[in-house]
Amino acid sequence: MTRRRLPAEEAKMIILNHAKLLFIEKGYDRATMDDLCASTQMSKGNLYHHFKNKEVLFLQLLTQHAEQMSQKWLHLMEHSTSPSEQLIEMADLFGRDCESPLVQALEEYARTLSGESESLATLREITEAAYRAIRQVLQTGIDQGVFINEDIETLSFGVMSTLAGATQLCLTMPNLSGDEYAALHVNAVKLLLKGISIER
DSSP states (O other): OOOOOOOHHHHHHHHHHHHHHHHHHHHHHHOOHHHHHHHHTOOHHHHHHHOSSHHHHHHHHHHHHHHHHHHHHHHHHHHOSSHHHHHHHHHHHHHHHTTOHHHHHHHHHHTTOOTTOTHHHHHHHHHHHHHHHHHHHHHHHHHTTSBOOOOHHHHHHHHHHHHHHHHHHHTTOTTOOHHHHHHHHHHHHHHHHHHHBOOO
16 A cells, blocks of 8 residues: 655644644653654654754744743733733733743753753744743833833843743742642732833
8 A cells, every 4th residue: 555645734734733742742852753753753854854853843842832821822912901910911921821831841852952052042032922922011111101211132031030930930830720820920020020120
């Protein structure tokens, strides 16, 4: 019996969907391309035709995840009434994202990187998307007189550090629910907001 040749985009989507499940089940370190061959029922040659290696595949999944998060941020920014509310909503999203097994696999993956890794550029791009969204909210708050008129990069770094730090800590607490992760992030941002908000 001959196998039907899939269109390239369809084959990539099948590979990505199976790879995501594999990374969730086994983590980054234990997942192999052999596992993916078995899961997709595709040959190694077909997998490597579409993705150079496991790392490239994982980075593609992270990029998709980041794009989905960006869409959620944009939606929040359109529907939130104030910059403070937008930051709280972003914190909620960051917290709920701790429940994503892909984020947990990311922590495992990050430990494999060296300072010269080309993959760091992709991870920086992903992080920059969140940083830009935060910077935009903060600039709006400054322009509206809601936040102190401090250097935008300093403020953005402070908020991003708070959220990233909360995420790192939450990943060490695997027994919490999405609501609990979100509450920890939201409370951290509310505390930060007390320091940057202008009293009215």
